[in-house]
Amino acid sequence: MYDVLVIGAGSAGYVAASVLARQKLNVAVVEKGKFGGTCVNSGCVPSIFLFDSSFMLSRWQEIGDYKGLDVKVDFSNSTFSKRDDVVSYLSSAGRSLIENAGGHVYKGSGRIIDKGVAETDEGEKICFKKLIVASGSVPKTPPGVMSEDEAVNLEYVPKDMIVVGGGYAGVEIAQIFSRLGSSVTLITRSRIMKGFSEKAREYLLQSLEFDGVQVKEFHEVKRMSEREVYTENGTFKGEVVVSATGRTPLIPDGLKSYSINVKENGIIVRPTMMTDDPSVFAIGDVVDKPNKTAHSAMHEAIVASYNLIGRKLEVKYNCIPQVVYTDPQIGVVGSASHAVKFAEFPFNAVTRATIAGMRDGEVRIGFNEKGETVFGEVIGKNAEELINIITLAVRHKITAFELATTVFVHPSLSEGISNAAKTMFDLDIDRFK
Structure with a gap:
């Protein structure tokens, strides 16, 4: 008898399983595909690896012209094999995290045959006390496409x-x-x-x-x-x-054995990631939620794990950022509808951006009536890193004045954040250089 069965070993599942196993719970994981799920095998990792490769092709020529360097970079088909090496390494690392923590791994789809009982594709029975559904999603794709x-x-x-x-x-x-x-x-x-x-x-x-x-x-x-x-x-x-027209949640077979609310966009959960049945939690893409990202899934895994062992924690989706890995990158956190004042600052007025030839884009921050940060948007190179600073500000309700009077390294791209806040108090000297 396992304390917990986790169905799925993607970003959500392998984190939950390894966290609970380190808490000395007897954990079983059933996974029919490769460990790491969509993110590692067919989403974030291979996509961003190729993004970096394509970005470098463009960026080296761009920066060469800007800095007066003679640069020639050619695309190599070895990029694909190197991408596969990274994917394979991270997939095996996900499995190792679970096994090294003491978790038990089963191969298969994890069909529920009764409350507290699951069965693998090979007919192995898995008995458990509590269930975490982390079965992910699949693309909405017409046949042959x-x-x-x-x-x-x-x-x-x-x-x-x-x-x-x-x-x-x-x-x-x-x-x-x-x-x-x-x-x-x-x-x-x-x-x-x-x-x-x-x-x-x-x-x-x-x-x-x-x-x-x-x-x-x-x-x-x-x-x-x-x-x-x-x-x-x-x-x-x-x-x-x-x-690329969206994804649909992958609901495990037999889940109707439990009193769980399942809709078209996924399983309905509370902020604790608990379903209507207190013995069942759901995390990751299989959940009906506003932010279906790998980092959101990982956080949900921690939240579910904490609540499962009796330590209360809730997900606050307004504090989870989203990033689009394009050039320019787009990073967003919070809700613009909750803001009454906005501060903006262009990268073409940020010293470090001028030095690096990364002047396209801007920072935009929204504040509520108390002056607290409730929204942030970064458009430009390195938005994936810069949006994390604003995420901290949103989560901890940092005020515009606190952001404006916090010392950021000069010169750095992150100065765009402090300079945006400085515009609220007419302190943004860099804009006039």
Whole structure:
């Protein structure tokens, strides 16, 4: 009899399992695929590896021109094998974390056959007291069409690529393969990056167009096949068609044995990650939640683990940042609707950005009526790092004056954050240099 069964060993599952095993609970994990889930095997890791590669191709030439250097960088097909090496290493590391902590691993899909009893594909019975569902999600992809997961694991650069979907996955894939050498057309039924600020969209559209991506907004797709996309505005053909139109939660078989509320977008949970059944928790992409990211899933795993052992902790989704890995990167945290005042500062007025030739983009911070930080947006290179500073400010309700009077290293890109706050008090000297 196990204390806990974790179904799924992706970003959420392997963290929960290893945390609970280190707390000396008897933990079992059942995983039908590769450890690390979508993030490690077909999402964040391979995608960002290719993003870094495509970014470096563009950046070295750009910085060479800016700094007066003679730089020549060529793309190598060994990039794909090196990507695979990184994915393999991180996947095996996830399994090792569980096993080294004392957890027990089963291979299979983990079908629930009764309360407290699961069965693997090979018929092995697993008896448990409590359950954590971390089974993840799968792409919404028509038959015969390449999914977003498959696209980031391609072993070659297609001559032509049609990407359907204007969310973060579609935009990332379009820019990556355009910079690697594909002729890319991006098709979306509305605007790209719907839900992000107009300023972020403008920066990204300019960058995509500069990279040669043909962006087709407001094109309703009627159907798509392996090499063609049929829309109300015409037909588009390519060597590869990629569907990046969203994901659907992967609900384990037999979960109806428990009194759990399951909707189209996933399992309904409380801020503690507990379901309507106190013996069942759900975390990661299988949950109906506003932020389906790997770091959100990892945090949910910690929250669920704490509550499972009786230590109260809750998820605050407004304090979890999101980053789009494009060039420029876009980082967002908090809610702009909760802000009554906004402070902005452009990177072209940040000394370090000028030195490095990274002047595109800006910082935007929102404050409530008390002057507390409730929202942040960073558009530009290294937004993935800079947004974390604003995340701390949102979580701990740092005021505009506290941000403005905190000393940041000079010169550094993060000065854009303090300088934005300084504009609230007419202290932003750098802007006038």
